[in-house]
Amino acid sequence: MVRLLMIAPPGAGKGTQSNRLAAHFGIVHLSSGELLRREVAAKSEIGVEVAAYLERGDLVPDDLVIQVLAAPILEAAGHGGYVLDGFPRTRAQAEEAYRMARQVSGIELQAVVHLQVRRAELRRRMLARARTEDRPDDTPEVIDHRLDVYDSETAPILDFYAARGLVIEVNGEPPPDEVFSTILAAVEPLRAGLV
Secondary structure, three states, X not given: OEEEEEEOOOOOOHHHHHHHHHHHHOOEEEEHHHHHHHHHHHOOHHHHHHHXXXXXXXXXXXXXXXXXXXXXXHHHHOOOEEEEEOOOOOHHHHHXXXXXXXXXXXXXXXXXXXXXOOHHHHHHHHHHHHHHXXXXXXXXXXXXXXXXXXXXXXXXXXXXXXXXXXXXXXXXXXXXXXXXXXXXXXXXXXXXXXX
């Protein structure tokens, strides 16, 4: 059983590293952004509400995110674990997720991997991604706004997890293979002691 959370600013490589960790450990990668974009593409009731937030680069309200993620998290926890990418993003979400996790055995986080990347590098990566992946939410203005939102809303939750001894700090700027090796070197010993 492996239950991890990736925290990093947009463009830091959360998705790449989460996919690799999921494949390595044989667990599910749950990307809140991907799940929310699926809802938007399906034009579901929640998707219609979510679309406006994503277009502006704002965080989707807690209640909508939790509605979208609750069932997949419970299912993944029952099948060996998960790597969460993009949730929780606020202190309120982190506290609610912790409260919910304490009520259900076997879903609480074991470690929080924090990828650190300089802002200039994040902008460069996201602008490149916008060109190659045709991501409408990766315009220069929206990128700057998303980074500002991360700094004010998401970065502070690291203190919440650090107080519980869960945070693993990782430099996210080297090549992806090197970042992955660094993450594994930190997670494997924890995993051995937590399984």
